[in-house]
Amino acid sequence: MYELEEKGYLYLLFLIPILVLLFLYIQFWKRKKQREFGDLDLIKKLSPEKSFFKPVLKLTIVLLGFACLVIGLVNPKMGTKMEKVKREGIDIVFAVDVSKSMLAEDVAPNRLEKSKQLVSQLINQLGSDRIGIVAYSGSAFPVLPMTSDYGVAKMFLQSMNPGMISSQGTSIDQAIELASAKFFNKKDKTNKLLIIISDGEDHTDNAESAAEEAQKLGIKIITVGVGTEKGGPIPLKRNGIVESFQRDKDDQVVITKRNAEVLSKIAKSTKGGYVDGNSTKLVLDYVKKVLDNTEKTEFGATQMADFKSQFQWFLGFGFFLLFLDVFLTERKTKWVRKMNLFNEEKETRE
Structure with a gap:
């Protein structure tokens, strides 16, 4: 290696x-x-x-x-060899919204790229925590299982796009349920944190109930809202050039807006918090404060040792x-x- x-x-x-x-x-x-x-x-x-x-x-x-x-x-x-090392930290899963509404450019360069930047910056300030990544729109998809390799996490993060999930829409409950079932070990006593980055456009009414079930498993949820309340159209591009904008069944240009209220309710269901994702510093400071106040748990991690x-x-x-x-x-x-x-x-x- x-x-x-x-x-x-x-x-x-x-x-x-x-x-x-x-x-x-x-x-x-x-x-x-x-x-x-x-x-x-x-x-x-x-x-x-x-x-x-x-x-x-x-x-x-x-x-x-x-x-x-x-x-x-x-x-x-x-x-020269693989060995198991002891680390202290928490388990963190990043759930990133990759629905088409995240292509809106009311924040630069667009909501999805802004979300990737936020996750990348958050990873940079982590210590020895384990992280996983979930992508979701109409359904949820596990992008990266729990790992301590932050370099690999960033590589998978950059590959995320709306085309990776065929079913469109925004089902935050799917992301919460997938993270709860597949990423967090119920028998593990490690503290668990789910960070959802989205514009808050939820096409189902099950997100709050899914969050409440997650709380029973000891999962705290932080929601990060990306986009503006004024909103913006969804550009349809070819070779990087805008050809038109997303339209509804009445042939009207769709204006997608950030729904901070939905995201705030989801976070409160697990005694977590909501933060405005348009300010990178605000998000970094808020998450750092949460991590500093969260008890770290010792766990084993396999990694390559004796790198020379x-x-x-x-x-x-x-x-x-x-x-x-x-x-x-x-x-x-x-x-x-x-x-x-x-x-x-x-x-x-x-």
Whole structure:
């Protein structure tokens, strides 16, 4: 098992094909100028020591050295074994509304992207809590089971979109029931928190009763309302360009509004709280306060242990290759010249 600590440096590897293309262009330009200067065969005879293989070899060594330095900056780490570690925290499930109304752009860039940003920021301030992710619209879908790997959680989070669930609508009760049944272990004494991020447009009347059942299992619910009370239309896009807006059966443009009242009632059913999701700071501060006031429970978590940095090998080999390049000239090597691999000696004598 391995992990890359600083993945951002990998973008530097895109410089390699650019350097190769630049090298090929320079070689083409040199050939062109040589033809303008005189006969190519005559130029070869006038410079018998010049190697046509060495520049390619030097470029290859430099690029390999550069690639090794980049990988060294990324700092790959190798794990040697899996072990069970003890952690203290709570179990948190994020239920994210992915219905079409979440595409409304009354908050930037739209309600769904704002929800993803909120969840990502909340994950950043967690310590050793276990988290899971649920997506819901007309039905609920388990996106990520309970895990302590926050990197994986963020990756799955970014893939969420309205197309991942075929049944449209907004059924908050489905999300609560799925989280209660599949994510939270009834026998586990760990404190449980369900954070619902939605615009509050609930097409069923069962959310409050589902919340009350969740409370019996020891689950506290925090609801986060995204969107404005004024609301906005639902854009229908193709290739990122708005073509039209969602319309109802009377051919009127649908205006979707945040329903804070519904979300507030759901939260109160479990003695939780409602917070305005349009303010990231407000949400972060509120959830942090709830977490600080929640008792942490010890639980076991399986993870890769003994991760060791391997950057020194790549940096060392990279600097060695660049150092080697300094001593390579573009003249033919004597022993290579004697082997006459490219039949160059014969051509020169002729």
